[in-house]
Amino acid sequence: MDSPHDHLRHILAGDMLGGGRYTWRHVVGVLQRVREDGSEASHLVLREAAVFTGRLALDESQGLPHSMSPEDFLRWVAVQTLGAWDATRHRDVIARAAGLMEHEHLAVQARRLLA
Amino acid sequence: MTAPAAPPVALHSIAFAYPGNRGTIPLRDPVTSQFLGDHPEWTAGGRQVPAAFVRGSVTGARVCFARIPGGGQAPAGAVRIGARAEGAPGVAEREVVLAFDQAGISAPIDFQLNGPHHPSVRTVQVEWHWYLRDGAGEHPIGISRHEWLLAWRQPIPPTDWASLLEPRDGPVGQPDVPWVYLPIMRWTCEWGTEQGDERQLCDALLAGLPKSGLVYAVGAWNVRDMLLKGGGYCGAFYRMFQALAGAQGVHLERRQFAVDWRPQPGNQARWCAIVVETPGLNRKAPAEDPSTFHDVGNRPVERSPVDEQLQRRYRFWGIPNAVGDGHSLNFLHAGDRWYLYDASFQHRVELDGFELPPSDHTKRISVETLGNFKEAYLDVAVQFMLGSLQHGGRLFETVHPVPGTPNFKPGEVRNGLSVKTALVEDRDAAITFYWV
Numbered sequence: 001m002d003s004p005h006d007h008l009r010h011i012l013a014g015d016m017l018g019g020g021r022y023t024w025r026h027v028v029g030v031l032q033r034v035r036e037d038g039s040e041a042s043h044l045v046l047r048e049a050a051v052f053t054g055r056l057a058l059d060e061s062q063g064l065p066h067s068m069s070p071e072d073f074l075r076w077v078a079v080q081t082l083g084a085w086d087a088t089r090h091r092d093v094i095a096r097a098a099g100l101m102e103h104e105h106l107a108v109q110a111r112r113l114l115a
Numbered sequence: 116m117t118a119p120a121a122p123p124v125a126l127h128s129i130a131f132a133y134p135g136n137r138g139t140i141p142l143r144d145p146v147t148s149q150f151l152g153d154h155p156e157w158t159a160g161g162r163q164v165p166a167a168f169v170r171g172s173v174t175g176a177r178v179c180f181a182r183i184p185g186g187g188q189a190p191a192g193a194v195r196i197g198a199r200a201e202g203a204p205g206v207a208e209r210e211v212v213l214a215f216d217q218a219g220i221s222a223p224i225d226f227q228l229n230g231p232h233h234p235s236v237r238t239v240q241v242e243w244h245w246y247l248r249d250g251a252g253e254h255p256i257g258i259s260r261h262e263w264l265l266a267w268r269q270p271i272p273p274t275d276w277a278s279l280l281e282p283r284d285g286p287v288g289q290p291d292v293p294w295v296y297l298p299i300m301r302w303t304c305e306w307g308t309e310q311g312d313e314r315q316l317c318d319a320l321l322a323g324l325p326k327s328g329l330v331y332a333v334g335a336w337n338v339r340d341m342l343l344k345g346g347g348y349c350g351a352f353y354r355m356f357q358a359l360a361g362a363q364g365v366h367l368e369r370r371q372f373a374v375d376w377r378p379q380p381g382n383q384a385r386w387c388a389i390v391v392e393t394p395g396l397n398r399k400a401p402a403e404d405p406s407t408f409h410d411v412g413n414r415p416v417e418r419s420p421v422d423e424q425l426q427r428r429y430r431f432w433g434i435p436n437a438v439g440d441g442h443s444l445n446f447l448h449a450g451d452r453w454y455l456y457d458a459s460f461q462h463r464v465e466l467d468g469f470e471l472p473p474s475d476h477t478k479r480i481s482v483e484t485l486g487n488f489k490e491a492y493l494d495v496a497v498q499f500m501l502g503s504l505q506h507g508g509r510l511f512e513t514v515h516p517v518p519g520t521p522n523f524k525p526g527e528v529r530n531g532l533s534v535k536t537a538l539v540e541d542r543d544a545a546i547t548f549y550w551v
Contacts, residue, residue, distance in 0.1 A: 004517055017518055028432050028439075029515025035435070060334065063403040065440045066431050067350040067371045069336040073440065080437045080476075102280045102336065103350070105371075105551050109438075109476045 004033035005045045012048060014057045023062035024070065031074070035081050043082070047090065050078035050097040068103050076106050083113035122190050123183035124213065124247055126257040127220055128155035130177040131166035134288040138172025138232075140270055141286050141294035145342040150286040151297065155179070157259050165262040167300050169269055169364075171234045176206060176226050180256075182219040189215060190249055196256070197229070198243035203263070204230040205243060232265050236309040236363065238301070239263040264304045267316065268364025270295050275366065276357040278337035295362040298342055299355075302327055303362045313365045314449045320359045321456055321463050324396065329355070331395025331459050332402035332429075349459040352396070353443035356458035360445075367456070368448070368471055372548035373441030374433030375479045383503050386546065387513040388430040389442060390499035390533055393460050401427040409511050410499065412535040421506060421532070430501060430530075432515075438476045438549045442497070446471050455492055464492045472550035481544040489541050499533035500546060506532050 002010070007030045011022050031049075034042045056070045065073045079097045082090035091114060098110035132141045132152025142151045142165060151164045159181065168174050180196075182189050190213055197208030207229040213221050233239060243259045270293040273283050285292040306323025333346030338354050341347035347355065353369045360367045378384050390408070394400050405425050413419040433439040445456040453471060455464040468486025472478075482489040503512040513531035539545050 002518065007518055022518075023516075025516055026518060028434070029517045032435065032515055033517050035437075060402075061404050063332075063429065064334060064348065065350075066348045066429065067373065067441045067443050069350070072336070077434050077437060077439065080434075084437075102278045104279050105474050107279060108474075109551065112476075 003041075004030045004037065005041045008034055008045050008049060011056065012052055012054070014054065021057055021059040023059045024064050025062045027056070027058070027070065027074065031077050035077075038085070043085065043090075046078040046082055047093045049074050050082060050090075050093045051075070051100065053100060068106065072101055072103050072106055075100060076103075076110070079110045079113065083110075087113055121254040121256075122194070122247060122249060123185075123187050124189065124256050125159065125181045125183050126245055126259055127159055127179040127181035129157040129259055129261075130155035130223070131168075131174065132156070132286070133177050134286075136175050136177070138169045138174040140167035140169065140264075140266060140300070141289065141292055142167050142264075142297045142300055143282070143294050145296045145298065145339050148282055148339070150294065152286060157261060159257075163260060163262075165264055165297065165301070167264040167266060167295065167304075168232050170236055170265040170267060171231045173204075173231045174228055176228065177223045178206075178226055179223050180213055180215075180221040182213075182215045182221075184219065189213060190247075195248040196224075196245065197226075198245040198259070200241050200243050203239050203241040204228040204232065206245070208248075232263070235265070236267050236304055237265050238304050239265060264300045266295075266300065266304065266363050267309075269293065270364055271357075271361035271366050273358070273361075275361055276338060276354045276369075278354065281337050281339050293361075296338065296342060296358070298327075299338075299358055299362050303359050312449065313360075314447060314454055316363055316365055317360055317367070317447050317454065317456060318463060320356065320363075321458065321461065324356075324359075324458060324461070328397065330397045332398065346397070349443035352459040353445050356445045356456055360447075365447070368446040369443065370446065370471065370474065371441045371443045371551050373438045373476075373551055374431060375547045375549055376433030376435045376437075376439065377547070378435050381505065382510060382512055383505060384435065384513065384531070385502045385504065386433065386500045387503060387531060388432045388440075388501040389497045390501050391429040391431070391442075391460065391496065392426065392498050393496075395429075395459050396461060401429050403427055403429060406430075406530060408499070408501075408530050408533045409506075410533050410535070411506065412538070414538060416534065416538050417506075419538075421511070428499075438551065441548065441551075455488075457492070457496055460496055462492060462496050464495075466491060474551050476549055476551050479544075479547040479549055482546045482548070483541045483544070489536075489546070493546070494537040497536050500536050500539055501531055501533045503531040504534070 198206035330346030335347035511532035
């Protein structure tokens with residue numbers, strides 16, 4: 001059985017889930033489990049999520065985030081989490097993620113984590 | 116006796132949005148991202164695109180003329196050229212010396228309009244009747260037709276509303292000049308925005324917004340994407356509304372109030388999501404599949420029965436102990452008062468005792484410190500607060516699906532308890548948000 005970390009990597013890779021696509025609910029759920037886990041594996045996969053530059057291929061029937069794009073949401077949650085866990089260790093990806101954000105407030109807030 | 120021969124001169128092109136033409140507003144095509152004024156707005160070859168100006172301004176036009184092949188001798192010395200119009204300014208007559216290149220096109224000649232543009236916001240269709248006067252008299256040399264969009268004031272720069280992925284710079288040679296997307300200028304000049312003050316203008320924009328055809332819950336989060344896809348989520352709508360007001364020179368603030376998912380003892384959480392049951396702009400139903408909700412809608416809340424509902428509703432999800440999704444709003448400060456505009460769901464509220472929180476993802480703010488924000492807006496626009504809560508001796512827990520977990524159904528979310536927002540007491544930090 002795939003772990004939440006595996007699922008997050010599948011989501012980043014644009015893989016299908018069985019016969020369909022992942023939904024936004026899956027993304028939120030998987031992110032939660034990865035954050036709850038807090039292991040080294042979580043650090044590593046969230047580092048990948050923080051600097052994700054692609055487009056998430058999702059089944060939109062379960063909705064999408066409202067205030068920001070799914071990609072910004074993913075990066076933003078990863079950045080907050082890594083910043084809270086170990087901002088010094090993850091300084092490099094937080095800085096890169098700040099440069100990838102579409103939403104200027106998120107870019108500003110990400111840079112504040114580096115201050 | 117024969118009439119004097121008309122000089123062999125015709126119109127070639129007319130430009131408005133060229134550098135230095137004060138009062139002109141560059142317009143951008145959202146599809147190509149090109150400025151309409153990158154090429155003359157009117158050409159004899161058939162190009163005819165709108166130009167925008169600040170109402171009441173006196174602007175210029177940059178005109179090229181063409182020598183008509185085989186039409187005889189072109190004017191050798193100075194002639195006078197102008198254009199007449201009805202109901203709109205024409206072109207002030209001026210003396211020019213026409214010199215043509217090998218292709219028979221003159222160098223650009225700058226003219227001034229012979230009066231100010233109309234003093235109110237509107238769309239104007241104008242027809243210029245051009246003439247040339249020389250020693251032999253006056254000769255018609257052509258007719259040009261133009262669509263002018265007259266704005267209230269100089270626009271607000273796009274840095275106000277554009278996301279970091281959208282173009283921001285102005286046209287070549289005018290990088291700092293504020294510009295406007297063509298559909299936005301058209302809409303805002305047509306939606307009854309010609310009267311009143313800033314608040315009335317924003318009210319008119321909100322009332323006119325359904326006529327744009329833009330739809331809520333389309334996958335776009337910035338203004339250009341929204342124009343290309345025909346709609347967006349609230350993260351795009353608040354930029355769009357700011358761009359609409361900005362096109363007429365009115366500055367709006369924007370903020371998002373993000374869900375503050377605070378885990379509490381016993382697997383409880385307050386709150387996991389805000390829940391909106393209204394469909395959003397130009398929609399008949401929320402764009403989400405139905406989900407089972409456990410509503411609490413009566414006082415006293417502790418003893419209220421749980422009403423199970425299978426419904427389409429939007430859930431704006433938080434993230435435990437982090438800043439997640441939220442809703443996006445605009446704010447106008449006018450006359451020492453804040454006015455809230457929710458373009459996505461068409462709410463407009465006068466706020467009392469409210470100060471706009473600074474954008475800060477580290478600080479949760481209780482709605483009880485925000486004047487009448489909860490009563491006047493939140494209770495109306497956000498029908499339910501969704502939490503993981505104990506009720507009647509049972510835990511109603513919100514659980515997101517993770518593929519592979521036991522009892523997982525594809526796409527299922529187990530909703531916790533949805534408490535009618537108006538029933539949540541406005542005290543003891545019962546509802547907090549991050550304002551970003």
